Amino acid sequence: MYGLGVNRLGVTNAPSGFSPLSLFANGEQGVWYDPSDLTTVFQQDGTTATIPWTSGDILDANRVGKLVDKSGNGKDALQTTLSKCPALKYVGGLYYLEFDGIDDGLQTASIDFSSSDAMSVFTGVRKEADETSVVAEISDNAGTNAGAFRFGSISGDKWRYSVRVDSTVNLNANSYTAPQTNVVTGLNDFSDPVTTIRVDGAEIATSANSPGTGNFGDHALNLGARGNGSSLHLDGRIYSVVVRNVLSNANDIALTEAYVATKTGVTI
């Protein structure tokens, strides 16, 4: 049995006082993106705070060219081509980045994940189409590069978390037909080995298949598309992203998923 010991929690709100920043208190590598914190959202020129789009014209001021990393690791997600910038939207009391499914995407500088063979990826996400897309991926292709992961959708009704060293382990969460909004978590440890995908606070699938031996690599993190908006474009929304270069414990998983759920408007 390779479950991580966290099941459906029955909580609807993150416990007061919890901040994802605490997940990085011991110097953990990773990122935390929060589009609802407008002090961290900038236009493509990198200088002016973005204005959320609610109605009317879509302007430069609604387009996001920089999303500041709140983890303390300084790995901001960027897009320097104006037409490839996602839109910041505010609907129903929730902020999110809307990716157009055509050319939008963000990318960080390289992040050195090589000190660990484990990863925890927490996302609040919506897909508008059942097609292959990237929500978050390190490297320009996690299907071929060692020490990489990809989380996204695939054709049909599936979310997928994939990890790779020498070979690829794909874990699917089925029966999530678009349009679909979920809190999706991918967890893995290469050496255990264990790979898990969770949806809305519940473990959906886990595998003990080994992708090989080694650590994660020194790769850029891509959001909303592969390779800085080059392919596998997400037609959908990103509400929240937390990536940690460790295998989170049960308490951290529960707290982080509850936090992401509040940002995403999902009850778990």
Added chain:
Amino acid sequence: MSVFATIVVSNSNKVEAQALTSLDMFTTEFKKGLRKYWVSSGNFPQDYYDALIDNDLVYLSLTDQNVKPTSGLFDLGLSKVITED
């Protein structure tokens, strides 16, 4: 100053369109029947948009901000080509 649009160029005009704008644009392939097209969608710098129009490189342009670009393209018979390496 920018212009919001979804711009489609034919395969034969892709290189010239990129020369007038950026190699980072018109990198997403769509198809309609057997024909191949390249699409960029979002806010275009005014000079890029004007150059594409002035040089007659635009196969079609969608500017209605109330219609999702992917839906508008689908309604016109254009489907996204998804290649997972």
